[in-house]
Amino acid sequence: MNSARAMSKVWAQQSAFNRIVTFSTKATQHAAAAVSSAGAEPPGEEKTSATPPAAAQPPTPTPTPVRKPIVPSNYRFIYPEFLPDPKVEWRNPIREKLERLDMLDRRRQIDLPEFYVGSIMAVTSSDPHAAGKTSRFVGICINRDRCGLRARFVLRNVIDHQGMEVVYELYDPTIQKVEVLRLEKRLDDNLFYLRDALPEFSTFDEKMETEHLEEGVPRPWLERWERQNLRGVANIDQYIKDKHRKSAEKVQKPWDKYDLMKQYRSTIPEEEQKEVFAEVHTELHSLELQRKRNKRKRTFAKPKQLA
Secondary structure (H helix, E strand, C coil): HHHHHHHCCCCCCCCCCCCCCCCCCCCHHHHHHHHHHHHHCCCCCCCCCCCCCCCCCCCCCCCCCCCCCCCCCCHHHHHHCCCCCHHHHCHHHHHHHHHHHHHHHHHHHHHCCCCCCCEEEEEECCCCCCCCEEEEEEEEEEEEEHHHHCCCEEEEEEECCCCEEEEEEEECCCEEEEEECCCCCCCCCCCCHHCCCCCCCCCCCCCCCCCCCCCCCCCCCCCCCCCCCCCCCCCHHHCCCCCHHHHHCCCCCCCCCHHHHHHHHHHCCHHHHHHHHHHHHHHHHHHHHHHHHHHHHCCCCCCCCCC
16 A cells, blocks of 8 residues: 555656746736726735836936037138138147137237228337337238237338338237228238239328228239239239230149148138138137227218328
8 A cells, every 4th residue: 555655656746747937027907907097006916117207217307409500601711710721731739729818818908900901090009219219100901810829910101212012910019009091802812912902002101091981993914914814903914915815725734723731721611611610619709899889989980181
């Protein structure tokens, strides 16, 4: 009997199978209905969900949009000296950034108004050899070049039948005052052809008054101006003969406008221009507002003493 019971027990253990029990983390339909109606969990069950409810999660902070200053498009004409040199071998980002800070400091000390090539200007600078230790020169701006603290411009005037040109460093500390007597802008980048023109096109009165208003024909020249495609000379065709036109066509290079690498090396990309002017836009904008406030205080009247 005992042996038969032992054999039946062994046989039952061998023939038995393990039951696989699975537990679901989801509540049954009845329990889910009870939870949704009563707002409580079903009794006898523990909360197995590891994720907290949506109401308990901390709100994700919305990123605040970074507002970039809107730089006017005319800044590259008004402040060309803030743009770095396009030549790669002369570039130095650290030096350029430090120079821009020095240029802004200098503009806080002296008012450097807006001017272009063709504007009639008066510059007062300190001169230890002058009678009053200062000298004032009136002339037309015939060139504006270089960048950074090396920016300069050239004024030309005919005094006592003698053409005179003075080169000024724009951020020279010896400059005491810069006045724009007549704000003009010519079509050409430089007015060097005035050196060969009649003196009357470069003669300006030293006592010329500033024109606070709201809103030239040269003679045959000595250099090869027919090759420079001048746009500010109206009657250039009557001084150029057919042989001059033929020689000018031989040296023309119309394919240069398609040379992308040449344009890239001689200009500053637009993205870099926006980055540079966005850095100094706030300070320049405040200086412009101050200049406009000072301009409103003046009486807008046409001056009696002209060039």
